[in-house]
Amino acid sequence: MGLLSDPDVGSAKWVRVLKRVHGPVCFLCYVGALVWFVLLGHRDFNNETYFSENALLPGLVTNEFNAEQSASQYYNELLLELETKYEEMDVMPVSWLVGMMSHIHLEVYTHNFTLHYPLGRGQVFRGTNVYGILRAPRTSSLEALVVSVPYRNVGSHQKTTAAGIALMLAFAKFARPQKYWAKDIIFLVTQHDQLGMQAWLEAYHGLHNENEPFHASLGSFWKPGTPAFNMESFFPNIPLRRNHKKALNPGTLKGRSGSIQAAILLEFSTPQIRYIEVKIEGLNGQLPNLDLVNLVHKLCQKSGIHHSFAKSYSWIRGRDSMDEWKNGFWTMFEMVLGQIDGVPDGNHGLFHRFGIEAVTLEGRDELDPGGKVPRVNSLSFCNFYKLGIALESILRSLNNLLERFHQSYFFYILASTHRFISIGQYMPSLCLLCVAMLIRALSLWVTTLQQDGDYNDKQTKKVTTKSSKHKLEKAKDSDSEEPGEQETQEVKKVKTPEKKKATINMSVLNIGVNYLLLHLIGYGVMNTPFILSYYGSLYYNKPPEVSVYFGIISIAVLLIFITPFLPYMLRKGPITYEELSLVNILVLTELSTVCLSVAMQNFSLGFAIAVIYTPLALMTSVYVKGSGKARACVQLLKRVWCVCVHPLVVVVASMVAYSRTLVADDTWLATLGRGSDAAMQAIMFSVADSMLYGNWLFNLTTSVILPIWLIFWQILNIKVDAP
């Protein structure tokens, strides 16, 4: 920092070079980052996957699975049961499942959980999970594996999982008499998809006692009962957090096993599937260890099942390297897109936070949505035998594990089912974006410094404006008899006016208050859904998603109009050029820090933020009054662009684009309406996810990204006098 706060900094050669070239350099960094990212799909920039864990011994063992008959029997029985008894109801066939599991001689338990929906008028949902534990015959129950199927009733919009349940039961029947299990196997059927899974995991890990939301209590030193800042003491009438009651009450489990090492989730609606999609993305973009992903792909292949990951299909091979590059890029892109929202694409995503590696195997056929799958009709159908073989070999391999998965990568992007990009390879693209922002910040900093220097020169009546000459003079002075004294005088001369000037032109307090206030506003917006949904349902009788959506839109519009005037309310004099530049430097630093730190956990989200906001960050500059019409015009365009990348606008735009890809042959107006509806749902989901599962997206967007955007908006809208 000594270098950066040196008053002579303007004279250094690198500063002059930096000031001249920082624009093109930033641009090059931005383009370079995108090019780097695109290149990652190419063979030469990613790697073949490999096993790091020796203990897995994948596929060495002969398959003995022979329960395909019982699988189809279970399947037919279950379908019959559902048709006759549970057709219209949103209830799980608990008694049937318990009966079947007891018949296999598993230790069967049921688990009840309750959800007090935190938004709106507080509805209550109840659910039941059923699980059976196969105890390892020759060892103590210290470790466990989980095989789980989310139960989906016939009427739900998603496919049922009847075949998954049948397969799981048949496998349990086969596995029960085997003597080689070194870990317990828990066979679990959950209700209400992710909700049931979350409840079961929380109950399994004993998180039912705390009153805080789940994500606040896990891994923090915060103990319940610690005095804390309580918003409700200030606003007793507004139910801010529903008395800090946890929304999801996971209840307690009657039977437990050891620490869970890995989990495999099955989503098969029918045994006649064409291929298996291996889903890996978890909550907040967390991924399972690469070893587990490799294991599943390899054993699918060995069992003769076609498998895929995000449009990378095992039965499709690229014709040439260009083709492979294209496929690799799209797979990568698809994975990154899926990771941005941080919503798990299956129940496996909830395991990751507990340090449990998990994947979902989803059976698909040619009728599945999500784009056309090439040559899918030429694939042969799968059957219970093949699926059972695959499940058996996966579990026997997991059974060999001695430690938790830790050898292979946790941070990676897959370019196909068998190629990956490690964190060391993809991080540079994000770093380039952040470097662009930091270069911009540095150049702004040295520009302000030099202007200070110019100002000083004028004050000390020195004709020379260039600091190099100033330096020369200094050298001459030091040649005289008392160099030390001379120099100190010189320094004093320089310093006093600088101080004076600082008091005139720069008020760190004013900037700081403004900065802090905007972040507090962001924090406030983060907490609005409770209030919005409460009053929305109280006065307008609207469902929570509508009240939250329109509430947030109106807040956003209000903020757009208010924030440019906010700095004027806090101060007497006009805001100066130096102050606004400092704000600009601060916000650039903050944005790059946020992007990097978010990307440490969820690269896709960090990268997306960086890609969207770097152009804005680079083009934002302080507008000086009377700069001419051309500059004014440019400033206007910048403002328009700024509005275009408002977080809310980005959400709506991406939802419109998404619904366009889903239903391509629609009028634009209809697409717009559909997109808006989708955005409403998306915002509601992200709010609910943040409260129930601890998804960051909503919190991050409102409490960090929104304030940063507001600061950019301020900078673009304030006109200052020339320095």
Add this chain to the structure above:
Amino acid sequence: MDLLNRIYCVLFTIATVLSLTYSIEIPEEFQKSNHSNNWAVLVDTSRFWFNYRHVANVLSIYRSVKRLGIPDSQIILMISDDMACNPRNPRPATIFNNAHEQINVYGDDVEVDYRGYEVSVENFVRLLTGRVPPDTPRSKRLLTDEGSNILIYLTGHGGDGFLKFQDSEEITSQELADALEQMWEKRRYNEIFFIIDTCQASSMYEKFYSPNILATASSLVGEDSLSHHVDSAIGVYIIDRYTYYVLEFLENVHPNSKRTMSEFLAVCPKSACLSTVGVRRDLFKRDPDKVPITDFFGSVRPVIITTDPIDILDTPKRKKKPENKTKSPVKREYLPQFPVHLVSNTKTG
């Protein structure tokens, strides 16, 4: 009657010994070894289920040397992990060294001397150098002397210059060389045959500097030592290549076989092992071509052949030592701590 029986017995023994010595007539080209007993130290250093093959390796060698005549009392068997009782083992209480699963190498007559976490670098070095705690049972001691030929077999995971013990520590080649030098200085061996089946195995014997050691390794530095085949019923790699071919060779060796050590050293060509078998013979004084394999793998029983008749009736009489009996025990007492008696002497004198 009793007497007669005894005489017959002795005569019979002498006759069999004589006939044996004539049947194991050592060929002319063999150099005579001057060892008087045989010992074997067989060590598996790695644990965990996926290292099943190492346990199978060491048990196979154990079985062979035992068959060739080294008794259990002279075999020190160290096994790091209990594969037979591993809950993952679909064949509980057995260990096989071949996918055909014909021989259970963990049968009834296996004496494991060091097992589990007892297999450590410290215990191994103490065993070799004889510096064991005084309360160590005989079965855990290497009670060799200057006439002992020792077979040392090590298997596990190695690197360049070290061998990993368990999952936590390793012995370096220098430490091993120093331990062997101590053995030589303490006259604990006559000759050593050192076999090691690990990755980069030859690095372990490069530092040896003590005489009379013949060493061979399954792979050279920079090479991996590979496994031979998988038993898909158990689901593990069942044996290492080098040991597999060694076993194949040893199965055809019998106690009075005329195979030589050089045959043993050439047992696994590169085409079969996929790694190059390393041999070090500069410390070994004899020519491996002329050393019978039974010098290390078999056992020498101390047999003295006599042509003189043995007079069993004539029990040797002990000399009586009356002077010992009459002598009263010397009364011992402590000297005073401060030499007062000397002081007084000087005064009077």
